[in-house]
Amino acid sequence: MxxxxxxxxxxxxxxxxxxxxxxxxxxxxxxxxxxxxxxxxxxxxxxxxxxxxxxxxxxxxxxxxxxxxxxxxxxxxxxxxxxxxxxxxxxxxxxxxxxxxxxxxxxxxxxxxxxxxxxxxxxxxxxxxxxxxxxxxxxxAPLVPIGDRLLFAEYDFCLNLGGISNISQEGPNTRIAFDISCCNMLLNPLAEELGMPYDKNGEAARSGKFDQNLFDRLNKPSYFSAPFPKSIGKEWADAYSLTTLQEFSASVQDKLHTSCHHIGYQIAQSVRQHSNIKNGKLLLTGGGAFNSFLVEQIRHYLGPEYEVVVPEPELVNFKExxxxxxxxxxxxxxxxxxxxxxxxxxxxxxxxxxxxx
Missing domain, CATH: 3.30.420.40 (ATPase, nucleotide binding domain)
Known part of the structure; x- marks a missing residue:
């Protein structure tokens, strides 16, 4: 020992x-x-x-x-x-x-x-x-997956919702992981426009409306369909997702609402494209796990066959x-x-x- x-x-x-x-x-x-x-x-x-x-x-x-x-x-x-x-x-x-x-x-x-x-x-x-x-x-990057494998083997997927959303899972023969999309890097700057450091519980996002045109533009970059290994940095966020939000004409609440849909949609796409696991169990950590509206969108796009587990706050906050x-x-x-x-x-x-x- x-x-x-x-x-x-x-x-x-x-x-x-x-x-x-x-x-x-x-x-x-x-x-x-x-x-x-x-x-x-x-x-x-x-x-x-x-x-x-x-x-x-x-x-x-x-x-x-x-x-x-x-x-x-x-x-x-x-x-x-x-x-x-x-x-x-x-x-x-x-x-x-x-x-x-x-x-x-x-x-x-x-x-x-x-x-x-x-x-x-x-x-x-x-x-x-x-x-x-x-x-x-x-x-x-990402570096966390070996920890997911050795410390959290009871979960089929480990999803982190930090500035960037990233996922880790066992593939057919080995561990795979990659960055999915921007997450709090999108949501926090929008919340700051409303005078808040972040959107507590996703309340501002919940009050907004879905904008199909913005949703389509956020999902447009070729990164999302590219094979792994792949990772996102601030430079990519500035050039694509953040620029799209800055250029688009809509209320901050509508941008928050639609961004949460975009994040949930890309997470579900990644789970389905890169895994044969159905009825999987997904561990959700990172600051975004406290955004109840965002978590609802993740569950919505994944569907009932996937169990999304938000653990105790200490692990949510300190897993990384x-x-x-x-x-x-x-x-x-x-x-x-x-x-x-x-x-x-x-x-x-x-x-x-x-x-x-």
Missing amino acids: ATYHVIGIMSGTSLDGVDLAYCRFTYINHNWIYKILNTETVPYSDVWMQRLQGLTEVSAVEIIATDRAYGHFLGELTKNFIDRHQLQVDFVASHGHTIFHQPQLHITFQVGSGAYLAAAAGVPTVSDFRTLDIALGGQG ALIFAFLGVLRWRQEPNCLKSVTGAKHDNCGGAIYWM
Whole structure:
């Protein structure tokens, strides 16, 4: 039996805040057992929100400076988290915050220097999980599926509704996973136009009306019919889905309503196109799982043969942080933590840089 106590750190594309999850992983009888012990989400200050949002437009020097400063910031959050809860931590596993993701150009970059994080937190740190897979010809994403396979095998599908919706499932011979569509990257900016950080329970979306023309335009990009492996970055969202919403003349409520239909429709299309499983069980996590109107659309487009399970709020909120902690454990053990069947890399690989203290 082997046991690890790890803090997983995640910051998603929707900039909801920094998620920290202190987790215990035990390997016994060839199975992994996990438990989430402590969690916290730290909202971004306006300064950090603006700095991260504007990084695609600044100089290389400013990007490097922010990488270091943000790593130090994450390290301070981690040290404070450890001290307040008096935690015994073997190491930290941090995803960082994605600024660029263009795998076709061999580019993926997450700010949040692991070296500066380790120095500020005083704890060994695993970071930079995506670069090796990109170097091996893969997409560098998604990374969560190996955690889905080893920690959530009771579900046929694992669906995450973050800034981007992505799905993970067992194929005929191996695990497959890919990004489906933009999700909160569409919904949150629309909610902000109504003076809200997000559309609580999907109430504004529910009050809107369905617009067939907008629905058709949102579904038009060729990405949706492209084969996997495939992944979406902010650059794609800006060029397609967000531009469509900005250019379209409709009320914000109608845009929210129709966007939820678009997201639900694309999820159902992906499930049916890439799986022979009928009557499947689908685990739903990520911030979008709290949007009851969006969840209704997912259930509507999937139909009654699929069971959509929304688990307890802690797992909804912290599943990605949990799994990045687990990816750190696999890296620590020098075992594969990234699947070629998911990313298209030359082979399964063990990504992540370790900074020892």
